[in-house]
Amino acid sequence: MRQEIGETGGGLRRGGSLVAKDARHVLHPWADLSALGGQGSLMVCEAQGVEVMDSAGRKYLDAIGGMWCVTVGYGRPELIDAMQAQARRMPYFTPFADVANEPAAELAALLAELSPGDLNRVHFTTCGSTAVESAVRIAHLYFASRGRPAKRHVLSRVNAYHGSTYLAASLSGKEADRTRFHYETEWVHHLENPGFDPDDAPLSASERLGQLIDGMEAAIADIGPENIACFIAEPVLASGGVLIPPPGYHQATRELCRRHDILYISDEVVTGFGRVGHFFASEAKFGIVPDMVVTAKGLTSGYQPLGAVLISDHIAGTLTESADPAKPVFSNGFTYSGHPVACATAIANIDVMQREDICGHVRDVGPYFVERLRELRNSPLVSAVRGDHLMACVECQVPGETGPTARNQALAGRVDAYCEKAGLLVRPFENLCIMSPPLVITKDEIDRIVAIMTESLARAEHDLRAGEIC
Structure with missing residues (x-):
């Protein structure tokens, strides 16, 4: 789903020979077989708290918690x-x-x-x-x-x-x-x-x-x-x-x-x-x-x-x-x-x-996370926002189209790519952007997620109007 945006964002990855070794030798779960070996992966090298860092030193707020699993944060x-x-x-x-x-x-x-x-x-x-x-x-x-x-x-x-x-x-x-x-x-x-x-x-x-x-x-x-x-x-x-x-x-x-x-x-x-x-x-x-x-x-x-x-x-x-x-x-x-x-x-x-009463913390910040994300429904590209505490989904769609059509998937991929470029990792699936951040996330960090998602949706809307998403 990921798409390249310019020379340094989206699908273009850094990491030199490590990326090349990965592309040549690793078969990733859910890899695009038609592009096997032909595209680089995000080479994640370090992690601390709710952030991960790539091989070029860029930091990303990990809004997917690794893969639903990072509860107490990285580096504990x-x-x-x-x-x-x-x-x-x-x-x-x-x-x-x-x-x-x-x-x-x-x-x-x-x-x-x-x-x-x-x-x-x-x-x-x-x-x-x-x-x-x-x-x-x-x-x-x-x-x-x-x-x-x-x-x-x-x-x-x-x-x-x-x-x-x-x-x-x-x-x-x-x-x-x-x-x-x-x-x-x-x-x-x-x-x-x-x-x-x-x-x-x-x-x-x-x-x-x-x-x-x-x-x-x-x-x-x-x-x-x-x-x-x-x-x-x-x-x-x-x-x-x-x-x-x-x-x-x-x-x-x-x-x-x-x-x-x-x-x-x-x-x-x-x-x-x-x-x-x-x-x-x-x-x-x-x-x-x-x-x-x-x-x-x-x-x-x-x-x-x-x-x-x-x-x-x-x-x-x-x-x-x-x-x-x-x-x-x-x-x-x-x-x-x-x-x-x-x-x-x-x-x-x-x-x-x-x-640290992590479960109590989730009960405190979880409703805030879902309510803040629901503000994204103001975008014409968002058809639904669903969530329960610290698991949520933003469903993207081209106005007038429903479901995981090719254009809707391309649209969600563009949103995902802009998020990544701005330092936020969400999980793309079909026309969905799925999020499950580490459970130690704060309200300020939730605000950062929503701000980046808002800007990424606006940029994707501009691309859609310009006929760049098809």
Whole structure:
């Protein structure tokens, strides 16, 4: 989506031979394959607080938090010291079978304390994708252990994002991400996008809720509840465009799952660890206790790769009581499950968040962030602004066009490029500018984001009128 503007902005990158090495040898996630090796990347070399610096010494306010994950900000000595101390003491040992390590055990107990309900068993993974994959496998094992192996189908949603491993990508419902890879289609089903924007919705919130629940009930009846293992849902659909369901949606879908003996998996990879003002949003904000919660990203503030599945005592107890006598092994896990350095980092991250009341800070500045961004609707190029605390989306459109048309995507790319030139990094996706800044951001820094976005929209509008965006 990024475009070049002049000689030093937008898609033109700095960094000399490092950029050349990157272009020649690295295959980035979501890279444009048609331009592979032909364009340079932003070579980010340093980071501190809420800013990152490129190889030319230019600073940028990071309004995407790395990738939804930087909670306590860059350069925190508490996390760095914890990483270093654990690496010196013991950098790694196998997590398999009857071998444990101290940081993993300590972190599991902390997560059980922070999580809702009886989610007291933790299975560590490497990231959100592997945590999602593990959660679905656990759901399958749970029903197989109860003598119901036919319950293997999974319900997800259109515009959901759950990761990029084979199963996680199959669960994801973003059409733009569906390319020539293969996806599971036999037992993965996508319900309607639940997003509700009161600014332009043709229905009331209660009418939209009824429509969504009727659709979910119809899908369950069509597939057969005896065939469905689980429903996986982000409380707020993050990468799909910060899509917020109507009030009551979470409780209603949870009740449907309970009624039909369908496990509820809450994907809190993004909404967890303070992004919307709580360590976990499922119960504290949306009033539900899931059967499993998936977490990653903010778990370590992005300082180390780590994911986890939080599992209810009921599920864990069933797996124990009904274990296959011939093969009782839990045959799921990863070389780096419960990695001691990653777990030590997560413990330090939780300590900082609790000591500094990061969640309380988010509850204070989050509404201000969304309200300031909503001022951007004064631009004729902005069709919608959606947000929940420190996750937000500005939807761009050429007047008279709707959706991710070629011109709308080019327009959003131009806005993104002007933001970057002015020292602000936002995340472009289709015709959206998505933001998720570090949770330690201040109101003054929020004002800076809005000022740069306002100027960038004005410059893009000038380009549109001049016929430069097509």
